Amino acid sequence: MYRKQVRRRRAVLALLIVSSFVLLSITYGQGSRGLQSGVSTIFSPVQSVADRALKPARDLVDWFDKTFDARGENSRLKSQLVIAREQAVAGQEALQENAQLRSLLELDRDPAFAASAFEEVTGRVISRSPTVWRSSVAIDLGDGDGVRVDDPVISGDGLVGRIASVGPSSSQVMLLTDHASAVSAKVVPPGVQGVIKPEVGNPEDLVLDFLDSTKRVHRGLAVVTAGWRAQGLASNFPPGLPIGEVTSAPVDEQVASQQVQVRPYADLRNLDFVQVLTGGSR
Amino acid sequence: MIVTPQVLGRIVAIAVLGVLLQLSFFSQVELFHVSPDVLPALVVCLALLGGSTTGAVCGFAIGLFVDCLLVEALGISSLVLLGVGWSAGTVRERFDVHGLLVPALLCMGFTLAAELGFAVIHLLLGIDAPVSPLIVRDMLLKSVYAFFLAWPIYLGVRRALRPALVEEPKIRRRQPTVLGA
Numbered sequence: 001m002y003r004k005q006v007r008r009r010r011a012v013l014a015l016l017i018v019s020s021f022v023l024l025s026i027t028y029g030q031g032s033r034g035l036q037s038g039v040s041t042i043f044s045p046v047q048s049v050a051d052r053a054l055k056p057a058r059d060l061v062d063w064f065d066k067t068f069d070a071r072g073e074n075s076r077l078k079s080q081l082v083i084a085r086e087q088a089v090a091g092q093e094a095l096q097e098n099a100q101l102r103s104l105l106e107l108d109r110d111p112a113f114a115a116s117a118f119e120e121v122t123g124r125v126i127s128r129s130p131t132v133w134r135s136s137v138a139i140d141l142g143d144g145d146g147v148r149v150d151d152p153v154i155s156g157d158g159l160v161g162r163i164a165s166v167g168p169s170s171s172q173v174m175l176l177t178d179h180a181s182a183v184s185a186k187v188v189p190p191g192v193q194g195v196i197k198p199e200v201g202n203p204e205d206l207v208l209d210f211l212d213s214t215k216r217v218h219r220g221l222a223v224v225t226a227g228w229r230a231q232g233l234a235s236n237f238p239p240g241l242p243i244g245e246v247t248s249a250p251v252d253e254q255v256a257s258q259q260v261q262v263r264p265y266a267d268l269r270n271l272d273f274v275q276v277l278t279g280g281s282r
Numbered sequence: 283m284i285v286t287p288q289v290l291g292r293i294v295a296i297a298v299l300g301v302l303l304q305l306s307f308f309s310q311v312e313l314f315h316v317s318p319d320v321l322p323a324l325v326v327c328l329a330l331l332g333g334s335t336t337g338a339v340c341g342f343a344i345g346l347f348v349d350c351l352l353v354e355a356l357g358i359s360s361l362v363l364l365g366v367g368w369s370a371g372t373v374r375e376r377f378d379v380h381g382l383l384v385p386a387l388l389c390m391g392f393t394l395a396a397e398l399g400f401a402v403i404h405l406l407l408g409i410d411a412p413v414s415p416l417i418v419r420d421m422l423l424k425s426v427y428a429f430f431l432a433w434p435i436y437l438g439v440r441r442a443l444r445p446a447l448v449e450e451p452k453i454r455r456r457q458p459t460v461l462g463a
Contacts, residue, residue, distance in 0.1 A: 016338055036350045036351075036353045061312075062311060128310050130321065199413070203315075
């Protein structure tokens with residue numbers, strides 16, 4: 001009797017392990033859209049309600065967390081403010097110059113710069129992946145809201161990621177910090193181009209890779225989306241979306257590995273609302 | 283544990299509630315830049331009360347549910363959590379688990395094991411991006427959070443599943459005071 005019970009338990013365990021491997025083999029890299037779409041459709045309204053109900057509790061925990069951080073952040077922000085003031089003055093001059101040059105070259109008519117082709121749809125973050133290995137959030141926008149796979153997602157501070165999958169009433173956003181994320185970007189003002197990639201497990205740092213090693217990039221410069229367009233192909237991201245700021249750019253690292261460290265403008269760990277740029281050129 | 287349809291319904295309710303709380307609350311809050319992960323602790327508590335088979339089945343189902351809601355490749359969370367459930371259930375079958383400290387320590391240990399399991403699977407599946415050493419801090423803090431969260435989870439799950447627990451001592455009732463005696 002006991003042996004039979006043990007055998008049955010082992011059979012259950014073996015069945016579950018085999019099922020896990022089979023599911024993994026079938027769905028890795030593509031997902032089981034039918035099952036997952038069905039489950040997320042059923043539970044996205046529940047998640048949305050739970051998200052709203054738990055917001056005060058989340059805010060309370062965030063308050064404690066931010067209070068711990070506030071002291072160190074205060075001195076850092078003061079020094080940043082000084083730099084930002086200097087940059088703002090320089091920026092005003094650049095804006096005037098830019099407006100004049102644009103009107104001269106009529107760049108606004110160029111389709112590559114037609115960011116206005118995108119329409120912004122605002123959504124609420126309803127859930128988030130629990131592991132650091134997958135950096136994604138679910139939002140309460142779906143097919144019906146005009147959201148499509150690969151649409152750029154932004155917050156008030158800058159680029160957040162792109163839509164990875166769309167369901168009837170919810171979508172998954174692959175954040176910039178997900179290991180599968182890669183965005184073509186450029187450093188302004190020098191205009192050096194590269195690819196923004198994450199450092200898995202570190203949401204505060206991104207890596208701008210594949211830089212031109214002959215051109216120098218300095219700390220404090222802004223990184224924006226490159227938004228390229230060539231031979232009928234176009235980037236999913238419109239040009240000029242702010243991504244982050246270069247935080248570390250040692251010359252030896254630029255020469256040896258052609259990369260610099262970038263801190264994203266958007267706080268990817270605390271996202272409540274995001275905007276999806278729908279209707280782009282795809 | 284005697285699994286009747288009523289008890290099964292309670293286990294399903296606990297699992298759904300746990301997953302929704304994890305995705306809508308715990309994953310979205312941070313203490314010292316790390317979000318708690320209560321799912322391994324929940325599976326450990328179910329396994330400690332129900333045994334290895336219950337733990338494995340619950341771990342598999344919870345993992346599958348999480349992967350479905352996150353629209354990720356199915357099977358990764360299932361594989362890790364079923365391993366956690368089976369191992370925690372085996373510990374319970376071989377040793378006497380008394381008090382609240384031992385379940386909390388087991389939750390802490392198995393959460394660390396689960397995070398290591400996730401790391402191994404994701405690295406085996408191939409990650410193109412560089413991996414930050416901060417991953418280690420994340421794993422350790424998650425297991426520390428699991429230690430503290432294990433107490434309410436274990437007490438809550440035990441209370442919800444009390445009718446099914448074979449070894450659970452009945453609540454002692456005070457003898458009614460007879461007035462006028």
